[in-house]
Amino acid sequence: MNRRDMKDDDEKSQSVFQNLDKTTLFQETRYFNSTPVNPRKCIQILTKVLYLLNQGENLTTQEATNIFFAITKLFQSKDMVLRRLVYLCIKELSSTAQDVIIVTSSLTKDMTGKEDLYRAAAIRALCTITDSTMLQAIERYMKQAIVDKNPAISSAALVSALHLSATVPSVCHRWASEAQDAIMSDNVMVSYHALGVVADSRRYDRLSTVKLVLKMTRSPLRSPYTTCLLIRHAAKLAEEDQTEASEPYLQFIESCLRHKSEIVVYEAAHAIVNLRKSAKDLAQAVSVLQIFCGSSKATLRLAGARTLAMLTAKHPSAVAACTVDLENLISDPNRSVATLAVTTLLATGAESSIDRLMKQISSFMSEISDEFKIVVVRAIKRLCSKYPRKHQSLASFLAGMLRDEGGLEYKTAIADAIITLVEENPDAKETGLSYLCEFIEDCEHTALAVRILHVLGREGPKARQPSRYIRYIYNRVILESGPVRAAAVTAVARFGALRPELLPNIRVLLGRCQVDEEDEVRDRAVYYSAILDSGDPQLMNDYIVNILTPDPIRLERALHEHLESEHADEPFDMSSVPLDNTPQEIDEVHVEIEPKKAPTASLNELYAEQLKVIPGIEKFGPIFKSCKAINLTELETEYQVKCVKHIFSHHMVLQFECLNTLKNHYLENVRIRMESAPGYIDLDQVICPELPYDKPGYIFYMFRFPVNPIETLGTFEVTLEFIVRECDPITWLPNTFTGYTDIYILEDVEVYGVDQFKINAPNDEWEAIWGEAASMEEASDTFALAHVDAEVAALAVCEHLGLSSSAIGGEAIKEIRGVGTWRENIRVLLRARLAAANGSVTMQLTVRSQREDIATFLVAAVG
Incomplete structure (x- = not known):
């Protein structure tokens, strides 16, 4: 091989997209004004434009407009590939460029022409730039395209109708008649898209939707995708209607379990798993998923294992029959399938099998992604609550995972599991806190380190040897960033407030923090030192131990409003801001890995x-x-x-x-x-x-x-x-x-009365909070509830008050504890005790508040 050949190979190996920048590309687009143009060169330039846009490059309105009008010159070319790239570029630039309406006539001509390769792409591009004022001009052509014999053209028109409905809501109604005819098309995608258009046209008319679904369930559908969409609509109607009228929808979904298409069978099983309440009705769906677990296709095995894992959280007994099939999946070459199988077995198996399953899953933990590692962590977290005697081995396994590499979400899930173990199991407190102390020595995530320090400050003083944790916390003051040092100061202060024997040492540590370079750290150290030096127990409780935190969103808004008001010079009243007592609960019912969604406003x-x-x-x-x-x-x-x-x-x-x-x-x-x-x-x-x-x-x-x-x-x-x-x-x-x-x-x-209260489960020691409120005004009454089971009655009372189930305690006698505020920021505490006897439930309710009329009012509101 000579030097020229080597040079040619080097040039070919370099990508045309390397070092591509916006300025150079603008210069290249000027070639579109040449006469005649080289289609091959134009194709390369348009490909670069699309690549740059899809890489996230932001064009200004003027830049997008200049490129757009340069591209319009290429409508003169007859090259098919070039023309289709022109359509794609028009779609990408239409949202940014100005005066894109100028190409409407050219696109309409291509849409109604004889070249089918142009027509579908032209329809998509035209509907991208169409608004309500232009719709009437192209409506006749679009209706013709929907019923066109070419499936590509028909699908393009139907999908464009769905996209247009976001800006012109009536478009699906206007084209529903043509779409109705297209549902029975022989082409699987045309039928699927047509049903989507017809269903969208009736989405706010329940009666019409019911008629459509009942009609379609009796029609023979050739497209499995259409059947899947119909199953989803039937499941939605059955979920909304809990009466016997929903029986036809359920019968249709169950009949789809015997469909010849695997995708339809899975969709039906998935719908039943998410829809049905009792384990008895799940038998057919579980049988289908069990067959999927033994399939030779990896996709079906993953689908079966994933859905069974989701079902385990709600009905573990229904999945128990699949134990043998799930055992076979532990050695599956697809590690995602193996992970789901093991986590499902952990949730359904006996206590004696936990150690064996943990050993098997540890062999491939390093080979799976963080998303599936989180699934494992959440399964172990549930086991910690289910089998408290196994806390030693489970905590050890979690600590091992904590030492491995991983992202913030993965590490947070592990920390959550250990924190839950510490809070729920007194025997595991020392072990869990030790693992958390070990983790924060090398924790790279500031938010997670701050949270763990908060837990150490809350739980550490209650441990048998609280002094052993102070060293780990104070190390953070020496080695970490400002936010972590500030959190460590707060944690140290809690030890001083709750453990008087440690107070002299805590004062020394806080004194050292008063010369910190960070303002927040110095201010906290001075603030807590002054409170601890006062020796006032009530002051320590209110400002160090049981701090009432205002809702941060409403606090920010109240501060803005105060600064903009006529009374900005007056002191701001913190008591006017509602408290943030809402416990953060993580929904762990669904263990499926869902795609991440963009954050939305609360x-x-x-x-x-x-x-x-x-x-x-x-x-x-x-x-x-x-x-x-x-x-x-x-x-x-x-x-x-x-x-x-x-x-x-x-x-x-x-x-x-x-x-x-x-x-x-x-x-x-x-x-x-x-x-x-x-x-x-x-x-x-x-x-x-x-x-x-x-x-x-x-x-x-x-x-x-x-x-x-x-x-x-x-x-x-x-x-x-x-x-x-x-x-x-x-x-x-x-x-x-x-x-x-x-x-x-x-x-x-x-x-209602409860509309004017915000009541939550207490976050800290209840007896101390209740005892401190002994001097408040008190109201009490006894009620007979229309329930036969005390736990069911307690859940009903919590639902009435907006309380989570974590507020319920006790075994034979259920006790509900609540802390909250009335709308005028008046603090209230309530304690309800429920006992079942002679086929009924009796509830004794006691409320304490700063005002007697508020305590009496809450008793009346609950009663």
């Missing part, structure tokens, strides 16, 4: 943003509580209304979310007429000026609470008033004629 943040439209809302102060939305209409009605009660210190705002499901009606001046409960003072309402089809609108009604808490219990009679204007059946725009006034009767809105 419900409280969303409500706060919506309430900003109310003039003078800042005068009400911070929101104390937003209650769960309640439906004031049936789901099948033409106008759907939900109500959310927003509770403030002295005011209440009722937020009505209205949805118009009639596409031929356009509503204006939508308002609420309300018969207020006695004692309430009506303030104002913010109406919804217009309510088009399928777009939610909001109405806000403001009240002032009665002074007497008992008078706040009441019923509001609600009527919806609006002006109706008919819509043009072609454009679906409202006509120019004056509409007519109409009313719609809604369900009554009830205001």
Whole structure:
């Protein structure tokens, strides 16, 4: 081989995308203005454009517009590959570039031409740049494309309709007739996409959706994808309807377990596992999944093992029959399948088999991804609660995993499991804390180190030898970053407050921290030193041990409002901010690995943003509580209304979310007429000026609470008033004629006592908290509950109060413990004891509060 050949090989080995930058590419796109153009060179340049865009390169509007108009010159070329790349580039640039509408005529020409290779791609590109004003011009062509004999063209039109429905909601309704015909197409994808369009056109009309699903379940469908989509709609209807009317949906899903297509069989089994409540009804689905576990196809084995693992969390007894098949999967070459099999066996097996299974899974832990390692950790966490006597071996296994390499999410899952073990099992406290101390010596994640220090500060003083943990905590002050050092100072202070014998040494350590280079660390050290030096037990309890933490989101908002108000020069009142006592619970029912979703705003943040439209809302102060939305209409009605009660210190705002499901009606001046409960003072309402089809609108009604808490219990009679204007059946725009006034009767809105309280399970030692409240006002009463089982009754009481099940304790006599606040930031504590006798449950409820009328009010509200 000579030098020239070697040089050619080196040039070929280099990628054309290496060192690709935006400026150079702009220069290359100028070639599109040449006459004639070389299609091969143009294809290479367009490929670079698409590569750059898909690599996340952000183009300015001007840059995107320049490239877009340069690309439009290539419509003159007849090269098929080049033309299809042009369509792709138009789709990618349409959201950024200006005046993209200029290519509409060229795309319409290609869409209606004779070249099928152009038509499908042109339809997709055209619908990307189409809006409601242009839709009518291409509607006739789109309807023809939906019923076209070429499946690629028909699918392109149907998928484009689904994409268009995001900006033009009525598009699926307008093309539903053609899509209905396409459902019975011989092509599997056309049928699947057509059902998607028809179902989307009826998504707000339950009765119509029911008719569609019942009709399709009786029709022979050739496409397995269509059948899978139909199963999902049937399962959704069965979930919403718990009566006997849902039986046809269940029968259809069960019949699909005998389908010839494996994908349909799995979809049916998956639906039953997620739908059914009793283990008896799961037998057929479990049998199918058991067969999948023994399949020669790795995909079916993974599907079977994964779904059985999910089912184990809810019905472990139903999975017990698959033990032999799962045992065979432990040695599966696909480590994901083996991991799921072992975690399922851990959840369903006996205590004696745990050590053997742990030994088997440790042999391939290094070969699986962090996602599946987290599945293992969560399975072990459940075992810690199920078999407390095995805590030594389980904690040792978790500690070994903690030493391995892994990301923050994986390490956090392990730390969660050890922390839960420490909190739930007193025998494992010393062991678990030792492992946590060992981990923070080399912990690279600041947030996780801070959390573990908080746990050490809370649990360490209760241990038999608390002094042994102080060394690990103080090492963080010497070696770590500012946030970790600050958390370590707080943890050390808790030892001084709870263990008087360690107080002299703690003072010395805090004294050293007062010369730290970080402001936060110095301030905390001085603050805690002053409190400890005071020797006041109540002061130590309130500001070191049992700190009442305000809701951070509402605290930030309250501070902003205070600074922008006329009283910004006055001291800020922390007591006006509601407390954050909500325990963070991790949902571990579903162990399936789900794709990560983009973070979304919390419900409280969303409500706060919506309430900003109310003039003078800042005068009400911070929101104390937003209650769960309640439906004031049936789901099948033409106008759907939900109500959310927003509770403030002295005011209440009722937020009505209205949805118009009639596409031929356009509503204006939508308002609420309300018969207020006695004692309430009506303030104002913010109406919804217009309510088009399928777009939610909001109405806000403001009240002032009665002074007497008992008078706040009441019923509001609600009527919806609006002006109706008919819509043009072609454009679906409202006509120019004056509409007519109409009313719609809604369900009554009830205001309950528990709406005005936030009660949570106590996070720390309950007896100490309850004892400190002995000097408060107290109210007590005894109730006979309509239950025969004390545990069921306790769960019902917790649900009524918005409490988690962690608030329940005791065996024969159930005890519910709660700590919370009333809307005026009045602290309340409650203790309920439930006992079953002679076929009924008796509950003794005691409430302590700073005000007697509030304690009496809560007793009445619970009763």
